[in-house]
Amino acid sequence: MRFSGFPEIKESIIAGYLPATFMLAPMAMALREQGIPIKIVYLGHRDGTALMVHKDSNILTVRDLKGKRVAIPNRFSNQNLLLRKALSDSGLTIDDVTVLEMPPPDMPAALYSKSVDAITSGEPFMAQTQMDGYGRVLYQAKDIWPGFISCVLVVSEKTINEHPEWVQQLVDGIAKSGLWLEKGMDNRMAAAEAVAKNYYNQNPRLLRFVLSKPPDRVTYSRLTLARADFDEIADRAVKAGILKRKLAFEEYADPRFSEHAIGSTAYTWQPPKAAPPE
Amino acid sequence: MSKMSKVMLGAVGVWLVMGYLHATLNLGFRPGKLLGLEKKGVTEEARFRVGFLPVT
Numbered sequence: 494m495r496f497s498g499f500p501e502i503k504e505s506i507i508a509g510y511l512p513a514t515f516m517l518a519p520m521a522m523a524l525r526e527q528g529i530p531i532k533i534v535y536l537g538h539r540d541g542t543a544l545m546v547h548k549d550s551n552i553l554t555v556r557d558l559k560g561k562r563v564a565i566p567n568r569f570s571n572q573n574l575l576l577r578k579a580l581s582d583s584g585l586t587i588d589d590v591t592v593l594e595m596p597p598p599d600m601p602a603a604l605y606s607k608s609v610d611a612i613t614s615g616e617p618f619m620a621q622t623q624m625d626g627y628g629r630v631l632y633q634a635k636d637i638w639p640g641f642i643s644c645v646l647v648v649s650e651k652t653i654n655e656h657p658e659w660v661q662q663l664v665d666g667i668a669k670s671g672l673w674l675e676k677g678m679d680n681r682m683a684a685a686e687a688v689a690k691n692y693y694n695q696n697p698r699l700l701r702f703v704l705s706k707p708p709d710r711v712t713y714s715r716l717t718l719a720r721a722d723f724d725e726i727a728d729r730a731v732k733a734g735i736l737k738r739k740l741a742f743e744e745y746a747d748p749r750f751s752e753h754a755i756g757s758t759a760y761t762w763q764p765p766k767a768a769p770p771e
Numbered sequence: 772m773s774k775m776s777k778v779m780l781g782a783v784g785v786w787l788v789m790g791y792l793h794a795t796l797n798l799g800f801r802p803g804k805l806l807g808l809e810k811k812g813v814t815e816e817a818r819f820r821v822g823f824l825p826v827t
Contacts, residue, residue: 494822502822514822597824617825644824659819693825 495692498596499567506531512652513663515644518723519730520569525745526736530650532747533718535664535754537644538671541703541711542572542634544579544613545622547604552611552631555583561610564595564603571643572613574729579637587733604628615643616711617695617703624702635709642722653747664750665757671713672759674704681705718751 494511496502499520505511507529515537524531544563546552552561558580565573577587595603597614601621604612611631612619622628634641646667648660674680685700693700703710720742730736772780794800 494820496822496824499824502824505822511820511822513819515824516822615824663819663821692823695825 495694497598499570506647506649509649509651511649512656513646513648513660516647517567517570518642518645518726519571519574519735520567521645521647522723522727522730522736522740522745523569526738526740531647531745532650532653533645533723533745534648534653534660534747534750535646535667535718536642536716537646537667539712539715540633540635540641540709541616542575542613542641542643543616543619543710544576544611544631545604545619545628546611546631547607548627548629550610550629555579555632556585558611558631559585559589560591562591562593562608563611563613564593564600564609566597566614567594569735570614571641571726572615573735574726574733575634575638575641576613577733578729579632582637601625601628617693617699620703620706620710621699624699633710640715640722642726648747657750661750661753664754668716668754668757669760671716672757673762674713676759678705678708681708716751717755718746718748720746 502514502516506514521533597618600612600614600618603609604622605627653660674684681704682701685704686697689695689697689700723742727739731739
């Protein structure tokens with residue numbers, strides 16, 4: 494089910510309407526801290542986040558963000574933590590910028606109209622500004638935080654307890670899809686076409702751009718839950734005041750499904766052949 | 772047919788149409804489903820819903 498904002502996703506899983514969802518990693522941890530019975534079981538991808546500025550702006554380095562307005566998807570987003578890290582690496586703090594929360598689909602228009610100076614979110618909204626000619630990449634997540642994690646697969650404990658086989662099937666499917674995507678650019682282009690039409694309802698050209706320029710803009714390998722990655726997120730979330738305390742990995746993650754998916758092989762799916770031009 | 776019979780028949784017709792509209796629009800009556808012309812919604816309900824935002 495497609496949503497347009499993370500708050501709606503959060504409410505849907507709290508209400509039990511969604512047995513599973515992709516969600517921002519720090520948001521999932523915060524929900525767990527508040528006692529919501531959910532567990533992180535897998536990653537959706539790695540990298541795939543950028544910070545964009547207007548191509549005409551005088552922001553050429555992270556230091557130039559001082560005093561500027563930066564839009565992030567949500568307070569409980571890894572993009573928030575990434576921005577804090579980028580600022581810290583450049584000798585600034587989050588207090589040196591004005592942070593605004595904004596649904597990612599609204600970000601390109603905000604940058605175009607210059608109502609904000611910079612936007613940061615997951616793709617494809619960042620690439621859209623670049624492809625349409627008014628956005629410039631200030632940084633890619635992979636350059637600031639290698640192996641960056643944004644969205645994770647979250648499943649309700651009720652579903653895990655009652656239907657672990659469903660969860661495993663879902664995790665295996667994501668693992669196989671990721672391996673298939675990483676097999677080559679042809680597969681990425683085929684996926685862009687299929688996903689743009691059937692799931693994202695976006696221009697296939699945009700997704701082709703996201704999945705190819707550069708090819709490692711979004712990666713679909715190393716999706717297994719790694720404790721060290723989540724420890725880093727938790728540490729940064731506590732420092733940012735998003736989490737009250739550092740939760741133990743076992744409190745918010747269930748790595749059984751992820752471990753079972755190790756050794757999966759890529760799908761053998763082939764995209765349907767396009768009809769010859771008339 | 773007398774004029775009275777025609778009025779009675781018309782009234783019954785109007786009552787049937789109004790009743791049908793009320794049943795379909797307000798009460799969820801689906802005649803196609805009863806006649807087997809419509810696919811059952813069970814598959815849709817039984818689907819495992821996974822939420823996502825169209826961002827990576």
